[in-house]
Amino acid sequence: MSSTFYVLCVSHAPAILSTEHRTGGDAAETIKTGSDLHPGCDLVIEEVSGGPVEIGCPPASSRDAGPRCHHRDVEWVEVEWLRLLSRAYTSTDPKVADAVRQGRFTCWPQERLHRLRGSLGIEDEARERP
Ligand SMILES: [Zn+2]
Ligand SMILES: [Zn+2]
Secondary structure (H helix, E strand, O other): OOEEEEEEEEEOOOEEEEEEEHHHHHHHHHHHHHOOOOOOEEEEEEEEEEHHHHHEEEEEEHHOOOOOOOOOOOOOEEEEHHHHHHHHOOOOHHHHHHHHHOOOOOOHHHHHHHOOOOHHOOHHHHHHHO
């Protein structure tokens, strides 16, 4: 199945769709050259193939806002993994909370994941556990 790539603005809660692309490189280039629709916003890329597959964090230098990451290319992460991390952030297990604190997931702070809850499929859970 072929993929579609969406630029999502995560400066809004929840994230809103900005543009649609046929390749991840095209989406990354659009972010780098500046989207007129979202000046000053934090943007990520969502790969969809049947459903959300991966989320890409564009280099900090190509975004106007968001985490100050150090990677120079788009950093892709599986949606399943982000879903797990999002749940870990809200875990009441002190060992899990500790592991998350020590992990330093620069690209994916809790608030950014929370705004991506539609893509991560955690909408209901977010409502149950504010
Ligand atoms: Zn925006
Ligand atoms: Zn990053």
